[in-house]
Amino acid sequence: xxxxxxxxxxxxxxxxxxxxxxxxxxxxxxxxxxxxxxxxxxxxxxxxxxxxxxxxxxxxxxxxxxxxxxxxxxxxxxxxxxxxxxxxxxxxxxxxxxxxxxxxxxxxxxxxxxxxxxxxxxxxxxxxxxxxxxxxxxxxxxxxxxxxxxxxxxxxxxxxxxxxxxxxxxxxxxxxxxxxxxxxxxxxxxxxxxxxxxxxxxxxxxxxxxxxxxxxxxxxxxxxxxxxxxxxxxxxxxxxxxxxxxxxxxxxxxxxxxxxxxxxxxxxxxxxxxxxxxxxxxxxxxxxxxxxxxxxxxxxxxxxxxxxxxxxxxxxxxxxxxxxxxxxxxxxxxxxxxxxxxxx
Numbered sequence: 001x002x003x004x005x006x007x008x009x010x011x012x013x014x015x016x017x018x019x020x021x022x023x024x025x026x027x028x029x030x031x032x033x034x035x036x037x038x039x040x041x042x043x044x045x046x047x048x049x050x051x052x053x054x055x056x057x058x059x060x061x062x063x064x065x066x067x068x069x070x071x072x073x074x075x076x077x078x079x080x081x082x083x084x085x086x087x088x089x090x091x092x093x094x095x096x097x098x099x100x101x102x103x104x105x106x107x108x109x110x111x112x113x114x115x116x117x118x119x120x121x122x123x124x125x126x127x128x129x130x131x132x133x134x135x136x137x138x139x140x141x142x143x144x145x146x147x148x149x150x151x152x153x154x155x156x157x158x159x160x161x162x163x164x165x166x167x168x169x170x171x172x173x174x175x176x177x178x179x180x181x182x183x184x185x186x187x188x189x190x191x192x193x194x195x196x197x198x199x200x201x202x203x204x205x206x207x208x209x210x211x212x213x214x215x216x217x218x219x220x221x222x223x224x225x226x227x228x229x230x231x232x233x234x235x236x237x238x239x240x241x242x243x244x245x246x247x248x249x250x251x252x253x254x255x256x257x258x259x260x261x262x263x264x265x266x267x268x269x270x271x272x273x274x275x276x277x278x279x280x281x282x283x284x285x286x287x288x289x290x291x292x293x294x295x296x297x298x299x300x301x302x303x304x305x306x307x308x309x310x311x312x313x314x315x316x317x318x319x320x321x322x323x324x325x326x327x328x329x330x331x332x333x334x335x336x337x338x339x340x341x342x343x344x
Contacts, residue, residue, distance in 0.1 A: 054123045157171035157174050
């Protein structure tokens with residue numbers, strides 16, 4: 001089957017900021033999180049033609065890394081985010097969404113060349129770079145389509161999955177501004193309390209760009225194991241018409257895999273998470289790929305048999321062997337996300 005892919009979570013600008021030559025082949029690209037899996041040639045060869053490319057920033061992370069900023073320093077967070085936005089601007093990414101806005105009505109839809117970025121719609125992962133909710137139209141005009149309000153630690157807007165806090169007053173204002181601006185909410189890193197607050201404030205679509213199933217990762221009640229989605233959260237995403245993007249980090253696929261010495265997840269682990277989402281959704285239309293490849297971990301932490309985008313065909317083969325029709329496999333690979341983002 002000749003598939004194209006939509007990956008709902010690739011930290012492209014983060015990789016470049018961390019020293020990766022995105023135009024190089026994976027084996028010679030340099031930078032962080034080696035051995036590498038993701039570069040533009042690797043994505044082009046695998047026909048990953050579309051993605052959500054992130055602007056990923058981290059509060060109080062490694063101070064030597066350009067994507068980090070001191071917590072409670074909005075200007076520093078904004079500077080870190082704008083540096084990544086400039087990467088996408090240089091790469092020409094985000095042009096699909098700008099075309100949707102009418103800024104480039106005569107643009108030709110074509111697959112990217114091997115040294116070009118995929119057609120990247122931009123996801124802000126951790127909202128601190130947004131200085132004020134009133135600035136959202138400017139971010140949207142640059143190709144931003146979705147915002148996740150926090151990462152591990154709390155942001156100025158919400159609690160991340162390493163915290164127990166909910167939305168702040170600024171976060172509540174941001175939710176309203178996102179709805180007014182037409183931006184989509186990404187719940188992948190929200191604390192349970194922030195997720196619940198979000199659902200109370202909006203009836204708009206919610207996605208989980210790169211999350212797996214809590215029930216398969218040791219479970220946990222409210223406030224526990226928050227990096228993974230509880231069943232009721234998956235049902236809420238589906239009820240809003242959103243999708244869950246399956247994360248391919250081995251540690252997020254099998255609860256027994258905690259360190260590199262524990263080995264790699266299997267295709268069976270990946271399929272189990274996909275099946276669980278589909279069982280809760282009662283269909284196969286609300287799940288897709290959100291690989292997070294090289295988003296802070298190397299190719300050695302992907303499932304066995306997947307060393308990069310070029311091996312995604314093996315995942316498609318595993319779905320077919322699990323009883324998925326050709327149309328359903330195409331849905332997982334591309335069509336489900338394309339339908340959500342109105343991509344032809």
